[in-house]
Amino acid sequence: MNNMNTFFQANKAVVYFTIMALVLLFVGLNQSWALALGIINMSLISAIMALGVNIQWGYAGLMNVGIMGFAALGGVSVVLIAQQPVTEAVDAGGIKMLIALIMGAATVTSGILLNRKGVNKLLIAAIVVTGYLFTRYYFSEAADLIEKVDPAITGYLGGFGLPIAFSWIVGGVIAAGAAWWVGKITLGLRTDYLAIATLGISEIILYVIKNEDWFVRGLKNVYGLPRPVPYEVDMQQSEWFQNAIAWFHKSELQLLSQSEQIEKLTDYVREAAVVFVKLCYSGLFIAILVSLIVLSNLALNSPWGRKVRAIRDNEVAASAMGKDIKRQHLQIFVLGSAIVGVAGALLVTYDGIFIPTAYLPLRFTFLIWVMVILGGSGNNMGSVLGAFIIWFIWIQSGPMGLWFVEMLSNNMTEGSSSLEFIEDRVHYLRLVFMGTILLLIMRFSPSGLLPEKNKQL
Amino acid sequence: MSDSIDIINALALMTNFVILPALSYGSQLALGALAVTLVYSILRFSNFAQGDSMAFGTMLVIIISGYMISKGWTITGFPTAILAIPLALIGMSIYLLAMDRLVYRHYRKIKAKQNIVGITASIGVMFVTGGIVRFILGASAQRFGDGERFIFSVREFKAFTGLQQGIAFKTSQFLTITLAILLVAFLFYFLQKTKTGKAMRAYSDNTELALLSGIDPDKVVQITWLLVALFTTIAGTLYGLDKGFAPQQYHLLLLPIFASVIVGGIGSPIGAIAGAFLVAFSEILLTYAYKKFLIYLLPLSMHPSSLVQLIGTEYKYAISFVILVIVLLIRPTGIFKGKVIDGE
Numbered sequence: 001m002n003n004m005n006t007f008f009q010a011n012k013a014v015v016y017f018t019i020m021a022l023v024l025l026f027v028g029l030n031q032s033w034a035l036a037l038g039i040i041n042m043s044l045i046s047a048i049m050a051l052g053v054n055i056q057w058g059y060a061g062l063m064n065v066g067i068m069g070f071a072a073l074g075g076v077s078v079v080l081i082a083q084q085p086v087t088e089a090v091d092a093g094g095i096k097m098l099i100a101l102i103m104g105a106a107t108v109t110s111g112i113l114l115n116r117k118g119v120n121k122l123l124i125a126a127i128v129v130t131g132y133l134f135t136r137y138y139f140s141e142a143a144d145l146i147e148k149v150d151p152a153i154t155g156y157l158g159g160f161g162l163p164i165a166f167s168w169i170v171g172g173v174i175a176a177g178a179a180w181w182v183g184k185i186t187l188g189l190r191t192d193y194l195a196i197a198t199l200g201i202s203e204i205i206l207y208v209i210k211n212e213d214w215f216v217r218g219l220k221n222v223y224g225l226p227r228p229v230p231y232e233v234d235m236q237q238s239e240w241f242q243n244a245i246a247w248f249h250k251s252e253l254q255l256l257s258q259s260e261q262i263e264k265l266t267d268y269v270r271e272a273a274v275v276f277v278k279l280c281y282s283g284l285f286i287a288i289l290v291s292l293i294v295l296s297n298l299a300l301n302s303p304w305g306r307k308v309r310a311i312r313d314n315e316v317a318a319s320a321m322g323k324d325i326k327r328q329h330l331q332i333f334v335l336g337s338a339i340v341g342v343a344g345a346l347l348v349t350y351d352g353i354f355i356p357t358a359y360l361p362l363r364f365t366f367l368i369w370v371m372v373i374l375g376g377s378g379n380n381m382g383s384v385l386g387a388f389i390i391w392f393i394w395i396q397s398g399p400m401g402l403w404f405v406e407m408l409s410n411n412m413t414e415g416s417s418s419l420e421f422i423e424d425r426v427h428y429l430r431l432v433f434m435g436t437i438l439l440l441i442m443r444f445s446p447s448g449l450l451p452e453k454n455k456q457l
Numbered sequence: 458m459s460d461s462i463d464i465i466n467a468l469a470l471m472t473n474f475v476i477l478p479a480l481s482y483g484s485q486l487a488l489g490a491l492a493v494t495l496v497y498s499i500l501r502f503s504n505f506a507q508g509d510s511m512a513f514g515t516m517l518v519i520i521i522s523g524y525m526i527s528k529g530w531t532i533t534g535f536p537t538a539i540l541a542i543p544l545a546l547i548g549m550s551i552y553l554l555a556m557d558r559l560v561y562r563h564y565r566k567i568k569a570k571q572n573i574v575g576i577t578a579s580i581g582v583m584f585v586t587g588g589i590v591r592f593i594l595g596a597s598a599q600r601f602g603d604g605e606r607f608i609f610s611v612r613e614f615k616a617f618t619g620l621q622q623g624i625a626f627k628t629s630q631f632l633t634i635t636l637a638i639l640l641v642a643f644l645f646y647f648l649q650k651t652k653t654g655k656a657m658r659a660y661s662d663n664t665e666l667a668l669l670s671g672i673d674p675d676k677v678v679q680i681t682w683l684l685v686a687l688f689t690t691i692a693g694t695l696y697g698l699d700k701g702f703a704p705q706q707y708h709l710l711l712l713p714i715f716a717s718v719i720v721g722g723i724g725s726p727i728g729a730i731a732g733a734f735l736v737a738f739s740e741i742l743l744t745y746a747y748k749k750f751l752i753y754l755l756p757l758s759m760h761p762s763s764l765v766q767l768i769g770t771e772y773k774y775a776i777s778f779v780i781l782v783i784v785l786l787i788r789p790t791g792i793f794k795g796k797v798i799d800g801e
Binding site for chain 2: 061063065136185186189190191192193195196197199200201203204207210211366369373424425426428429430431432433434435436438439442443
């Protein structure tokens with residue numbers, strides 16, 4: 001018994017991951033492989049996001065409550081990089097929009113520069129207000145012109161038409177830029193200011209994306225984004241794929257007649273194409289996740305990582321040792337947000353569409369938080385494990401809740417109003433459930449499933 | 458429209474569309490901000506669950522007042538929700554005290570870094586609360602005000618004064634402003650004059666010293682939560698009577714409320730009130746379309762053709778954030794000096 005326990009302690013991570021793999025295998029065999037792979041892919045993306053949050057929270061104790069805002073910036077970059085430009089719209093209002101944006105930027109920079117020089121505050125205010133009014137005038141005109149171009153299909157500027165892989169990097173860079181700006185203002189002040197500011201910035205990013213139709217189509221969504229992997233339809237028609245599936249199911253198909261064989265084979269090919277495409281995505285995401293983990297583990301164990309943890313564990317002492325805390329925090333905050341941005345770009349790449357309303361800042365930010373804390377903040381593998389467990393629960397708790405309600409309904413009369421009421425609302429209980437998980441871990445197992453290894457310096 | 462300059466009508470217009478709405482919105486924010494300030498001063502963390510707690514309190518009021526209406530227990534002229542507040546208050550107090558017992562107390566006992574742990578825990582509580590509210594009432598918007606809608610309506614005002622531009626004074630606005638004044642007066646009396654209030658201030662200023670002088674920390678914390686329940690329930694109900702109840706809307710109120718608290722100076726009650734009105738007036742002044750106002754004031758030849766709106770209404774919540782950023786850049790302590798650096 002004692003031996004078992006020591007074995008478990010030593011190989012905790014292996015044991016947990018094996019259990020998770022078995023559960024997913026079970027889903028694949030009993031429900032469908034497409035579902036299991038769907039969960040795996042979303043878990044992988046969540047794991048990358050959780051990694052970014054873990055760098056901020058686990059390495060440095062910085063609270064980012066606006067993860068979805070940074071993820072949405074990643075999503076925007078996919079549209080901006082990979083979509084083909086809408087030349088008509090660019091011709092119609094592109095120049096005007098550029099002028100408006102330059103004017104806006106000039107207003108802000110002149111305001112900041114004049115303020116630094118100590119010019120009269122009223123004068124600065126007057127300059128900024130005039131600049132703003134001019135910018136707004138040009139801006140709304142340009143936006144109108146662009147949005148009028150075939151609004152049902154385009155009505156926006158489109159993107160640069162570059163390969164989609166660029167957008168992952170660009171997504172990281174844009175998110176990093178926003179994080180730098182937020183961090184510059186709030187870091188060095190009280191710790192909760194960062195939390196409040198990130199909450200605010202993420203709401204605003206989403207408001208802008210939803211309302212500025214000329215930019216990324218707003219609530220009209222962007223469909224048909226290019227893919228880094230082959231399409232299901234192409235796979236179904238390609239000969240080698242058909243042959244491979246035929247070979248795979250050879251023994252079963254031989255027993256059937258000619259016409260039945262063809263019918264059965266088409267079914268198999270259709271299913272296999274979906275699974276194959278999902279597998280391609282999985283491979284891609286795993287490659288990115290693994291390289292990020294390797295890099296961040298290297299960083300964590302380097303002198304830089306020790307410095308970061310020293311600052312987290314005792315700011316005063318680290319400061320006395322001459323470490324620049326604000327600078328360090330800013331670095332980490334930008335780094336973590338960049339990773340979240342990359343994950344956001346991957347998410348949109350995987351979905352193939354950009355839907356601003358899908359970024360529920362409240363819900364998904366919180367899910368990522370639960371992932372990091374459940375897995376064990378400070379431990380990268382913990383974040384990955386947490387991502388898998390929480391995403392699995394999140395997806396499967398819907399059907400499970402309904403199943404539970406159906407069990408209850410055996411005892412209730414058919415079509416009773418209270419039953420319909422519960423079926424309608426049962427998914428909100430997931431929020432309660434996740435909140436409770438977070439509170440329970442914080443209370444009873446604050447270091448999570450896989451505690452940080454080198455906690456003691 | 459007259460073609461001459463008409464200052465009185467312009468003022469009436471501003472009163473109707475800017476001053477009255479901003480005063481009542483500001484009062485609602487102020488009550489919410491005071492609740493955040495109280496939690497901050499005594500328990501030392503920023504309560505992210507405030508918006509959803511307001512939704513929870515309002516939910517109780519909606520359920521109880523629905524029952525009262527079905528029984529015919531109403532008062533003429535005023536919404537039944539007002540009658541339901543005392544009962545809802547009891548429910549809210551029990552809920553908050555239970556959350557304190559189950560969640561927050563543990564971290565006080567182990568002397569954790571209360572600010573960071575408190576925020577994380579309150580985010581957990583936020584989810585539990587928000588989920589319960591959405592499960593019980595659904596996520597869609599609803600109205601629950603009954604009784605007379607107006608103290609005086611536009612038509613009555615026009616008939617009384619003979620002005621071209623009318624002013625409507627909504628019952629919800631009247632209730633908001635009256636109740637806010639009463640509550641704020643009560644809070645300041647309580648904190649300044651009563652023994653418990655003084656104990657709370659002492660505890661907030663210097664916890665160690667307060668404990669040494671025999672103040673019971675558990676009692677201080679409990680009283681705080683009771684006050685928070687009072688402010689939260691009433692703020693939520695008034696906001697709902699004014700603008701309707703929608704859980705997501707309440708959740709988003711967190712942003713203007715935090716902005717109010719920080720702008721005023723975190724931990725300072727007067728600051729919270731001042732901050733709330735600053736945020737409310739900026740939101741409404743910046744998103745108001747000044748076209749009609751300018752038509753009253755300017756000669757015919759200068760009448761504007763556009764709406765003359767500084768910022769689109771859809772960016773209402775962005776304004777509180779921008780104010781927040783400006784304050785953090787220029788004066789991080791807020792208007793009334795608050796606590797900028799972590800005490801612990």
